[in-house]
Structures are given as structure tokens and as C-alpha cells.
Amino acid sequence: MQFTVFYDGGCPLCMTEMRHLMKRNTENKLAFVDINHPSFAVEYPELDSEACAARIHGRWSNGQMLTGLDVTYTAWRLVGKGWLYAPLRWPLIKPLADRLYIVFAKHRHRISYWLTGKERCDSGSCQINEKN
Template identity: 65%
Template sequence: MIIFYDGYCPLCIAEMRHLAKRDKHNKLTLVDIQSPDFSIRYPALDWHALNARIHGLRDDGTLITGLDVTHEAWKAVGVGWLYAPLRWPLIRHVADAFYNVFAKHRYTISYLLTGKKRQCDRCIPGEPNEK
């Protein structure tokens, strides 16, 4: 599975590092949508949609989003059971609503939880960054 993540988001980066450490069988390909060559490598994908929330591309070509990506990614590295409750029918809708709030405010939430600001070399002027 390919995971498209926001390389400017400190929490997103941390999760991708944890996934990479556990991915002993190379089941995941982690792709930073903020990399300069992203649109060249993946011209058919809508960068704005990918930037709004995490996306994953299954081996069969199916594009998935949000906590479905998180669950499948952790399942691929052997600990999907930790995230399985987030996909249970009654919890799923609440968890997805919380994820949508997180995705929209991920830079602020990342800063509040980690003390790290948006990490980028080419941020929009006036936006928080790590320069």
C-alpha cells in the first residue's frame, strides 16, 4: 500500500517514522505529498484532496482515506488490532468525525502536542514554520 502523507505535519511525520520502523516486510510505501516532485510522480492525483486528509492507495488501485488508511497501514505492519476499534460500526462515525477535525487543524494540534511547528522549507509567508 502507498500512503500519501503531509510531510509538513509533525504528528504525521512521527506516525510515518513509527510505521517505517515496524514495516519489516516492506509492505508500505510512504510518499510525502509536500515533496517537490510529487505532482510529477503522481499527476493523476488531486494534491488538494490529499492535503485535506491522509490517503492510501491499495495494491488493487483502490484509494482510501482517513482512519481506513491508518488502520490498514498498522494492520500491514502487524498491529492493526490497536486501531481496529476505530473501524467498529458504532465507534467509526465518531472516530471519523474526530479525525476530520484533526486533519483540518493538524498543524495547530501538532504544535500543541509536540511543541513543533509546521516543518517546511517553502511555507506560505505568515504561516507557522520551523525556519
């Protein structure tokens, strides 16, 4: 079963993570969709673009949706590195991690600027060379 990650292609940190996931996606368990791509609304009319912009979304091929850190953990698990994010899903840590993720997601462009010097990807500055 394939898992599709709906990511913000305008976010430098998001793009960095997607590049790392794509590199490790050797068994094609993941598909990637940039929510900023002009065809997003046409190809995925059932998805709320504002909700997808507010936090990362993922969908199994059977239609089951995940959001937030559940998407991150699932994606990394599918490429064999789930152990990196597993602690964020542990029962005692999960509620706090989820709240912190919501803050991160809301301010991801500002945080990207602090960490990378770029607030947004534009003019292909963070472009992925693979088909999304």
C-alpha cells in the same frame, strides 16, 4: 500487494507516525510518499493534491484508494499492529471517529504545535532518513 501511504511531511505528528510505521515495515508491505515533495504532482498527476492535503490517502497496488482512518488502520494492520486502531473501525464507533478525524486533519498543524512545540516541519526538522 503493496499499500502506499500519501502523508503530509510538513506535519510533525504525521511525521512521527510515519517514522513509527517505517520502523515496523520490515516486510515492505508499505510504501511512503510525502505529498509535499516537489516530485509529487509529477509522479502522481492523477491525485488531487488539495484532497491529499485535507486528509491522509492510501492506495493499494491495484489502484483502490482509501482515505482517513481507513488508511491509518490499514497501514498499522499491515505492520502487525492493526489491533491498536481496530476499535476506530467498529460499526458503532466508526462514524464518530471519522468525524473527529476530519477535525483533527483540518487542525493537525495547530494540534502538532500544542503537542510537540512545532507547528510545521521545515528545514528538515522532521526529516525521514529513508527514501520516501
